[in-house]
Amino acid sequence: MAAVVDLVCRRGLRAAELGTVADLAGVSGSWLRGFFADVEALVGEVVRIQVRDVFEGPGRRLMAAVSADDLYQWRDAVTARYRATWISAGYPLGIVVHEVTGRDGRASRALAASLGPWQSALEGAFVRLSDRGELAPGSRPAELATAVMGALVGAMGRFRKAGTSEDVLEPFDIMLRHVLAAPGR
Template sequence: MCTAARPSASVRGMSGDRTGRHAEDAHRLAVTASIDLVRDRPLGEITLPEVAAASGVPEPKLRQVFADEEALIEAVVRAQVDTVLTGQKALLDGVRSLADLRAWRDKLVEDNQVTGGVGGCPIGSLIGELAGRHDRGHRALVAGFAAWEGLLAGAFRRIQERGELDSRVDPGTIATAVMGALQGGFLLARTTRDPGQLATVLDVSLEHLRVAPAGTSLPRAHSLSTKDD
């Protein structure tokens, strides 16, 4: 009697590896196609059948990788967040002085000018769309902003250690304020199609980052950022 030979452990492992790679490829293709689709429409409106058609990945395969549209939305948000954080980490990890911070500002403004202001922030543009409607994607977005603020806070802390930022201010609080200004600037630039709006908002926000003269009190805007409050 003939019986089918049972695959060896190594063969079974290779088969599992191929399956894993196929799933990773399907995931990558679907996320890339989704990012292209949301350039012209809200992320929450895309469907798995549309993504299947755009990515070339069969819909049954997509449904093995993503349980539903919510899982796909979360994956797209995470991919967008990772892209932004990778770029920002490369810039902000090198910030040691106010001059370095100015270079960071210049890079943001320069990139925004390339798109005429309409590009906006890839993750900031998702805030209103996800909040209260897509919990998993929203949580991924919140985590992304927290990580970005952490990078900013680290930069402000190094500037503070250098003596170029008042020792009484809290780097984390300043990071939150600058992030708010940055996202507001992106929104204004996108709405008006004027990249100069982002430059203006950042300039006003960063203008107050300086050492207060000895014996003087902090400006009112800084009083909310003191460690002693």
């Protein structure tokens, strides 16, 4: 997996071929093909791993969120986990997001499927906040979750090579603050 991440980060998805990955990983091509039918399947697995690495730890915080403060703590944890993945070529998840977004393939579907549970968890948090009167009247939790996750994924793709910049996920932060700043009932 590290060889695929390195290859995609340095040369893009187009450069990812099973033979090249096998060479970089020091394994035989036939061995690698025993696990992955093609490069799309391999990149799909990389997507799942990268999403898990960034979201799984903070996800527990999200699933228990009942206040704006809880969501800000989740935001901070996701941002910290994302920053922690930085390698010299950039942010692996950001680069993968940039590479697969807009493509019709298994890697793109793997990205959507991997992010889906986190968007659903965010929607659940917004439902809990709405029930407590912490969101604007008439707020639609599903739409808010789509907007916040869209800002997050967009920021990841945009700032894929931003180094350790403090504002790496700023669009995500702005969207979440905007949603939570709306006056409650």
